[in-house]
Amino acid sequence: MKLVTFRPHGGATAIGVVDGDEIVPLAADPELPTAMVEFVALGDAGLARARALIGTAPRIPLTDVAIAAPIRPRNNVMCVGKNYYEHAAEFAGSGFDASQKQVIPDEPVIFTKALSSLADPGDPVTVSEDPTESSDYEGELGVVIGAGGRHIREAEAFDHVYGYTIVNDLTVRDLQKRHVQFFIGKSAHTYCPMGPYLVTADDIDDVGALRLQTRVNGELRQDAVVKDLIFDIPRLISAISTAVALEPGDVIATGTPAGVGIGFTPPRFLRPGDLMEVSIDGLGTLTNRAV
Template sequence: MKLVTFDTDSGTSIGALRENGDVVDFATDPALPRTMAEFVAGGRPALDRAARLLASAAPIPAGEVTLRAPIRPRNNVMCVGKNYLDHAKEFAGSGFDASQRQTVPDAPVVFSKALSSIVGPGEDVTVSADATGTSDYEGELAVVIGEGGSRIPAAEAWRHVYGYTIVNDLTVRELQKRHVQFFIGKSAATYCPMGPCLVTKDEIPDVTALWVRTSVNGEPRQAAPLADLIFPIPTLIEAISAAVTLEPGDVIATGTPSGVGIGFDPPRLLAPGDLIEVSIDGIGTLTNRAV
């Protein structure tokens, strides 16, 4: 199922996408939760009830809805740095990596983005507010946690995966370098576009077969399979949950491939007017314009 959070003239709701882009509003069933985090926490029973509604309810035409970020997690968006080999090398050589001397990390590099940075598909990203002029894009697959927990072994991690979405881990590179720890450089307002939908795990039998692709103004910049992750999804869940208690609806962005702006010589950083598109097979395309 492709789950969405959306706006209409009546307000904000959650629902499911049909193949033609129309949306079935879960608000027509008073027994279903009203936020996506609550819906995810409802597990299989909530999904089964929504599936029955999807098969029978009259949808809202696609032209009458505005998609928002599919979910707002309870915790900050958790992110993984340098999780593709080629990107780890390009970042190490960029002059912006002040975090450690290792080119390829021996354990996942985990940081977070503030909830206030989340925006949805089609919303503007305010790179004009970056006085350093060093804003960059990072297209990524994000994992949405279903059943929460702590100290989850890698062998049991897939049981805790609810589904997937797309995150553009926008970054102010100069702040990332200046403050060493990535939080400030990653958490500017509008710097966490997410969407366009949350696809449940059963829709994607082999996530490692998916490709992440990013373009800027129609020019391809990033393209890599999820199979190239240095630390695969079960390893990430094990490492993060060793310290953090994961909650239903938490979001883990798994890392970005090579081809980010600072990887070019000279760097090709974002400017107002740029259109950034991140696509992942089976999920869709997350599109945002820099202003």
């Protein structure tokens, strides 16, 4: 099922199911919540009620709404650094990795992005506010947690996956290097576009086969499949939940492949006017322009 958070022109934010080129608003069932994070917490029971609306509820054309980030988690967006082999190598050789000397990490490198960095599909990303002019793009698969928990075993991790979305983990590289810890460089305002949809896990036959591609001004920069992750989704969920109590609606950005701006000589950082498009099979395309 393809879920969406949207705003009718002039209306309040709502959630719904995308069916073709239309949205079935979940508000047609007054017992369903109006925020995606609360809907995700209902699990299968919520999805069953949503399915019951598809054939009966009134619909809204997609062209009549603005698409928002599909979910606003209660916790910071959790992210993974250096999780594709070729990107780990390009980052290690870029001169911007001040965190550790390992090219390939022994354990997942986990950091977070502030919720205030969230941006909607189509929102401008304010790279002009970066005085270092070192802003970079990072297309990533986002995993949305359904059933929460701690100490989740790898063998049971997919039981905790509600669905998937797209994240652009934008970074101010100069701040990332200067502060060693990634949080400041990753959390600039508008530097976490997400969406356009939240696609439930039952709609994805093989998440490892999904292809991720990032284009800047139409030029293909990143191209990889999810199975190339160094640490796969079960390992990430297990590692994070060793200490963190995962909650329904939490988002884990699983890492970015090679082809980011720092991988070029000289680096190809974002400039106002650049158009970023991150596409993942079955999840759509997340489009944002730098301003």
